[in-house]
Amino acid sequence: MQRYFGTKLVDNKFILNEDDLYHIKTVMRMKENDLIEVVYDKNEYICTLDNEYNALIKEKLTKKETKDKFITLIVPLLKEQKFDLILQKATELGVSSIIPVKMERSIIKLDNKDISKKIERWSKICKEASEQSKRVDIPEISKIHSINELKDMPGLNIICSTSEKSLNIKNFLQHTKNCDRINVVVGPEGGISPKEEELxxxxxxxxxxxxxxxxxxxxxxxxxxxxxxxxxxx
Amino acid sequence: MQRYFGTKLVDNKFILNEDDLYHIKTVMRMKENDLIEVVYDKNEYICTLDNEYNALIKEKLTKKETKDKFITLIVPLLKEQKFDLILQKATELGVSSIIPVKMERSIIKLDNKDISKKIERWSKICKEASEQSKRVDIPEISKIHSINELKDMPGLNIICSTSEKSLNIKNFLQHTKNCDRINVVVGPEGGISPKEEELxxxxxxxxxxxxxxxxxxxxxxxxxxxxxxxxxxx
Structure with a gap:
């Protein structure tokens, strides 16, 4: 069953956003009384479409307990196609939060005026991937950070480094105490600079x-x- | 340094194929005496380009011992963009061999006349990904198989199944004796059919x-x- 995230709950009905309505009417060609899944406030519902394409609650599904860790992916700005692929696949693979970060060797520079538009676009990719992979949440995308702003992050903090030769990820994870949060930094083409790694x-x-x-x-x-x-x- | 696979060795010089010559001349704009890496017969060489863009051996690099397992990915025919992505990424992630397989729920059907052209195209994607990820070999792409032809495959044989609920990949791998070869089947959209799984x-x-x-x-x-x-x- 097709899944959408509800934007608002009014009188036992979820209101869906414009893009989802387009998808329901034009792509899926759904009609009144057709069934969809709606996620709202991390709860899952089976709904029927009414004649105005609002989603009328039919059944609230039992909440599944998950013990997923909160994973934050810290990723430099990359060319659009690569960045989009990361957003989609990271969502499928359960990422909780994404922090775009400015790095020396990243060739993409964004103007302030472009940023909010970009984040809106990125959020849309994550929302669609969350629907497709039946998640009850959508990864949050932060504003663009500088490395200096990555301080005091609770949890396990990891740099995927090409210069590290002795400690590999397997040894590291298997000798680490349990943790609920992981923050992992990946580099751009050309890698994270030595100065950035030190920082x-x-x-x-x-x-x-x-x-x-x-x-x-x-x-x-x-x-x-x-x-x-x-x-x-x- | 840019890496290419040599096609032939003649008098201490490697001959490169047309696509690589185009890449060297037009994309990389290299000139006589520029250095490239050439892989030939799983050996790595540092070479200089001569005035006819043949690669003159300067140094043979010491062979690295690898204990990589031989991994065969058995994958249904998928839409071109998805299949291309799999070929590229699987090569980066060290796949040894790829077997395209016909499956009930795969929506892609190929004519016999299209197949050799497809395999040529797929091999090119794997070759380029091997060069980029500095491999000394190129994953081999087999002819298109039927499931019946997947018999008597030596090694560990795995189906990535969405219907299996009790045995997960982690338990399976950690309780498996050492093996040198793994053959793994993934499904198309809609999954592997129950009949195919049974087979x-x-x-x-x-x-x-x-x-x-x-x-x-x-x-x-x-x-x-x-x-x-x-x-x-x-």
Missing amino acids: LVSLGFTRVSLGNRIMRVETVPLYILSIFNYEFME | LVSLGFTRVSLGNRIMRVETVPLYILSIFNYEFME
Whole structure:
């Protein structure tokens, strides 16, 4: 069943946003009384469409308990196609929050005026991926940070480093005490600069190697998020 | 340094293919005496370009010993964009061999006359990804198989199944004896049909769950290959 996030609850009916209405009417060609799933405030509902395409609650589903960790992906600005792929796949792989970060070797520079438009676009990609992968939440996208702003982050703080040769991610995760939150930094093409790595280390991040493979920048987030899923699988 | 696969060795010089010559001359704008890496017969060489853009051996690099497992990804025919992404990312993540397989719920059907052209195109994507990720080999792409032809495959045979609820990939891998080869089947949109799963089980494959996440078809191969890299990391 198709899933959408409700924007508002009025008289036992969820109001859907413009894009979702377009999807329901034009792409899915749904009609009155057709069933959809709606997520609202992290709860899941089975709803029927009324004649104005509002979603009338038919059944509230039992909340599933999840023990998912809160994973924050800290990722430099990249070319649109790569960044979009990361947003979509990271959402599928369960990321909780995404912090775009300015880095020396990132070739993408954004004007202040472009930023809010970008974040809106990125949020839309995450929302659609959340619907597709039946999540009850949408990863939050922060404003663009500088590295200095990554201080005092609670949880396990990791840098995916190409210069680290001795400590690999497997040893690191298997010798780490339980934690509820992980914050992981990945680099741009050309990598995180030594100065940036030092700064991150001074802010409490630990450099780990991901092994010997040479991957494109957009592959690294998918790789590390897959690893978290696997390592914390029960 | 840019890496290319040599096609032939003649008098201490490697001959490069047309596409690589175009890349060297037009994209990279390299000139006589510029240095490139060439891989030939799984050996790595540092070479200089001569005035006819042949690669003259300057130094043979010491062979690195790898203990990589031989991973075969068995994947249904998918829409071009998704399939291309899988080929590129699977190559980066170390896949050894790819077997396209016909499945009931795959919406892509290929004519016999299209197949050799497709395989040529797919091989090119894997070659370029191998160069980019500095591999010394290129994943081999087989002809299109039917499921019946997947019999007698040596190694660990796995189905990424959405119907399996009890045995997950983590339990499975951690309770498996060492093996040098893994053959892993992923499904199309809509999944592997129950009949196909039964057939695969009768051929010696084991159904495993990848956990609770709902992923797009093209994400699954990247997820499972990341897991293999992690589980077998030393």
